[in-house]
Amino acid sequence: xxxxxxxxAIYPELxxxxxxxxxxxxxAELHSLGHRPNFFYLQHAMGLASSTGLGLSLCxxxxxxxxxxxxxxxxxxxxxxxxxxRYRPKNLVHVVFDNxxxxxxxxxxxxxxxxxxxxxxxxxxxxPAVLTVRVVEDFRTAVKRALxxxxxxxxxxxxxxxxxxxxxxxxxxxxxxxxxxxxxxxLKEQ
Amino acid sequence: xxxxxxxxxxxxxxxxxxxIRLLSALPETWLVHLLRMADEDPxxxxxxxxxxxxxxxxSAGAHFAGVKSGMLMQNHGFLAxxxxxxxxxxxxxxxxxMLISYRGTFGERDPWQTQGGNVTEALLRGMSIPYSFLDGIxxxxxxxxxxxxxxxxxxxxxxxxxxxxxxxEE
Numbered sequence: 001x002x003x004x005x006x007x008x009a010i011y012p013e014l015x016x017x018x019x020x021x022x023x024x025x026x027x028a029e030l031h032s033l034g035h036r037p038n039f040f041y042l043q044h045a046m047g048l049a050s051s052t053g054l055g056l057s058l059c060x061x062x063x064x065x066x067x068x069x070x071x072x073x074x075x076x077x078x079x080x081x082x083x084x085x086r087y088r089p090k091n092l093v094h095v096v097f098d099n100x101x102x103x104x105x106x107x108x109x110x111x112x113x114x115x116x117x118x119x120x121x122x123x124x125x126x127x128p129a130v131l132t133v134r135v136v137e138d139f140r141t142a143v144k145r146a147l148x149x150x151x152x153x154x155x156x157x158x159x160x161x162x163x164x165x166x167x168x169x170x171x172x173x174x175x176x177x178x179x180x181x182x183x184x185x186x187l188k189e190q
Numbered sequence: 191x192x193x194x195x196x197x198x199x200x201x202x203x204x205x206x207x208x209x210i211r212l213l214s215a216l217p218e219t220w221l222v223h224l225l226r227m228a229d230e231d232p233x234x235x236x237x238x239x240x241x242x243x244x245x246x247x248x249s250a251g252a253h254f255a256g257v258k259s260g261m262l263m264q265n266h267g268f269l270a271x272x273x274x275x276x277x278x279x280x281x282x283x284x285x286x287x288m289l290i291s292y293r294g295t296f297g298e299r300d301p302w303q304t305q306g307g308n309v310t311e312a313l314l315r316g317m318s319i320p321y322s323f324l325d326g327i328x329x330x331x332x333x334x335x336x337x338x339x340x341x342x343x344x345x346x347x348x349x350x351x352x353x354x355x356x357x358x359e360e
Contacts, residue, residue: 044277045273047243048246048274049247051245051246051247051248051251052251054237054244054247054251055212055249055250055254055255055259057251058251059211059212059257080240083239083240086238173281173282180254181254181256185256
């Protein structure tokens with residue numbers, strides 16, 4: 001399963017969600033499908049995409065928030081699973097693309113390549129709904145159900161360690177950040 | 191425990207005056223009363239963290255959502271947050287109001303706190319983070335208001351160091 005195919009499969013569902021991605025390949029691939037003002041790409045600060053999603057979902061309980069995380073990033077901030085589980089916002093969907101690799105920084109294998117089980121860790125941390133998917137159709141169904149449901153869900157998507165040739169997009173980090181905040185403010189004014 | 195309840199109340203009320211509606215925190219001796227007040231206040235969301243750096247992401251999310259937030263931590267928690275501050279808050283111009291208990295200074299009895307005290311201000315200066323002290327009950331409200339004003343106008347992290355003189359009664 002390719003992450004790009006997964007992203008393509010859920011792209012329509014993301015239209016009305018607040019989306020936070022990790023850096024590198026995940027950000028570049030989502031951007032390549034077509035940037036939207038409700039997408040925020042956290043291009044550094046590995047591990048904090050899930051924390052950002054938690055802050056957003058706690059402050060905006062009526063908005064669906066989707067975090068597109070990765071195994072390398074989540075392993076840098078496993079405590080985030082316990083914090084998310086503690087507050088378990090119903091409007092947060094936490095997707096973890098597990099390619100068993102720090103692909104964007106040279107392809108070094110992560111601990112999930114040697115047996116670390118992120119589904120098990122998330123479940124034991126107390127995340128109320130956790131599942132692992134390995135084919136695109138299951139991924140699409142899992143995300144759709146989680147968005148329609150009312151439980152904090154972590155979806156581990158096992159994907160190949162493949163990504164785009166480059167990661168820099170034509171969207172400046174600062175522009176993305178102000179556009180994202182302005183988008184959220186515009187929702188409040190509706 | 192001689193943590194000052196009266197000072198904690200003044201700090202908490204000053205935060206509420208600034209419309210702080212979310213506080214992230216990791217328990218620390220000097221912060222116990224503040225944590226309890228935040229927990230009991232229905233207008234404030236308290237997010238108890240596993241590690242302080244998470245608070246940078248949570249405050250960024252709150253900022254995007256238009257909610258004013260603060261971070262309560264010990265100076266060692268500030269040390270643990272540095273990458274998040276630099277590669278999120280500085281990189282993306284995110285305002286952070288950091289209230290940092292300043293352990294390891296004159297009067298510190300816990301040997302394990304002493305190294306953090308040595309480096310806290312040097313690190314704040316090295317990171318170009320504007321900072322000031324909460325060191326007297328009469329100036330708490332004004333300093334917190336000024337700190338938040340600067341954080342919001344400059345879109346950057348600012349720090350207030352909670353001192354022994356204010357937080358500890360013995």
